[in-house]
Amino acid sequence: MSENAALQARRTKAIPRGIATAYPVFAQKAEGSEVWDADGTRYIDFAGGIAVLNTGHRHPKVLAAVRAQLDAYTHTAFQIVPYEPYVALCERLNAIAPFTGAAKSILFSTGAEAVENAVKIAKAATGRTGVIAFSGGFHGRTALTMALTGKVLPYKKKFGISPPGIFHLPFPCADHGVSVADTLKALDYLFRADIGPQDVAAIIIEPVQGEGGFLPAPTELLVALRQICDAHGIVLIADEVQTGFARTGRMFGIEHSGVEPDLVTVAKSLAGGFPLSGVIGREAIMDAAEPGGLGGTYAGNPIACAAALAVLEVIAEEKLVERANAIGARIKDALARMALRNDAVAIGSIRGPGAMVAFDVVKKRGTVEPDADAAKRVTQAALADGLILITCGVYGNTIRLLNPLTIPDALLDEGLGKLERALVAGAA
Ligand code: PMP
Structure with a gap:
């Protein structure tokens, strides 16, 4: 055998x-x-x-940063004894945030956790509970992110009814017979029939749907969503877990549209193979959650932070x-x-x-x-x-x-x- x-x-x-x-x-x-x-x-x-x-696998610069970190310390829990690589990485993420104005960042371990926490932050900032996502979108496998995910098979089968307050809009794609006008009409109808905009905390969208089939969100849609979010005080979340860190030919996929999101979720290529994720967001929104409301034992692990700092250097240098x-x-x-x-x-x-x-x-x-x-x-x-x-x-x-x-x-x-x-x- x-x-x-x-x-x-x-x-x-x-x-x-x-x-x-x-x-x-x-x-x-x-x-x-x-x-x-x-x-x-x-x-x-x-x-x-x-x-x-x-x-790539085992980039020498990433490995060197990880080795140095291994020799210093591997875990203290940022919530107990914080450490510089976490701070340095958040400073770097704030500097490359795809929006103007002051940014703050917070770190977690997985993409789903980043999305969960972005939604929590949006809820805290708005005092609202509704979230709008898109059919075909993928945001993770935890209870909330599974609910946000717009694909039944294999992600939702046998897992029952999703938590309340989540709504899906058809994602525009010519091959699927859905235009941007159809999507915006569905949103208008949703606001009239299911949830008023004053109850919506966030709209979450992937700049290019990843698991959903590498479908770019048309600029026209992103511009319209930005206007609608501004008009109703809704937080616009760009889920850049799959599109981030140079993949799309920009540091972040949303940059192709010129639209500035309020929160950005990142993970995957952030740390070149080490488990790390984060939320980058506008300062005022990011400070909405109360101390202790966000975090996690392993969130922002120092080895992963060291790897991510090296990844960002490699992206620039190469x-x-x-x-x-x-x-x-x-x-x-x-x-x-x-x-x-x-x-x-x-x-x-x-x-x-x-x-x-x-x-x-x-x-x-x-x-x-x-x-x-x-x-x-x-x-x-x-x-x-x-x-x-x-x-x-x-x-x-x-x-x-x-x-x-x-x-x-x-x-x-x-x-x-x-x-x-x-x-x-x-x-x-
Ligand atoms: N959001 C997007 C856009 C993703 O592509 C993924 C993973 N495919 C996730 C969230 C979830 O990330 P993770 O599997 O690390 O929880």
Whole structure:
């Protein structure tokens, strides 16, 4: 039995099926944009730990910062004995906040926690309880964030009725037959039929839906939401957990629109593989919660803070914002060429800002009918050829590319070559 198969047997016995795993191969080591499994097989990593590795696996600068921190202290609990890396990181986040005016930041461990706390802060600041989110959006798996998430399968099945006070608007997407006007009409109707704007604490939106299929929020929508939030004293939250830290070709995805949010949730690529998240927000809103109301034992762990400070340096030094745009252009060119092949699965829309690129697999070229089975065949064929690829989208037919932004062109091209072969294999 192979090492992978033996580990898979142990995993099945010891771990519930509720945590699904895309592939039955187990990591042995990783470096940059490559991963090796327990049987020594090499893969090019186009999943990046689900958007966590914009700076790649084990970036030397991140590792050096982590090692230095390990030698100093690893945990004191910021709420008991605070430490400088937490303060320094919040100062850095405040300096890059995608809005004008004074900012404050607070740290947690996971993306869901960041979203939970952003909503708590918005509730404290407004004295209101309603929250509006979007269909297809993803915000986490805790009770509140699961409720905010706009996708039933697999996130909500068997978990019952969500906490009250949460409302969803259809997310605009031409391929799904929803326009910005439809979304705004639904919001107007929601305000009349379900909850008055004076009871809404926050509207939360991903600048580009991640799990929902790499669907950019149209600027027109973001501008309208900003106006509506201003008119009614509603807090606008940009969930940048997946879009943040150079992925979209800007430090934050919302920057493409010119719209300034009130709160920003961050996680994933913030700390290059260490568990860390945060909320960056306007000073007055951030100070609304009472002392002790926010936090967590591990929140803002010093090792993760040290890693994040190094990640931010790497993003600046290696010009990863610019690099994301170059990578994205290279990927899109390659995909446009692959989409012409008659012997490959049919590719629908190719989209996404910067290096947040995805494409749909459709039943027939020129149509939008999703083909999730074909998308699955492609990702399976890719794995067999040494490429880690993941899907997303409400219909499960979107293949997203989340390779590290530090990937050299030669490795990117090698990965794209594997993708092309998988598209052909998936058609068979
Ligand atoms: N928000 C967004 C936009 C995400 O993409 C995710 C994770 N995919 C989350 C929140 C939740 O993050 P976590 O899994 O770290 O709780």
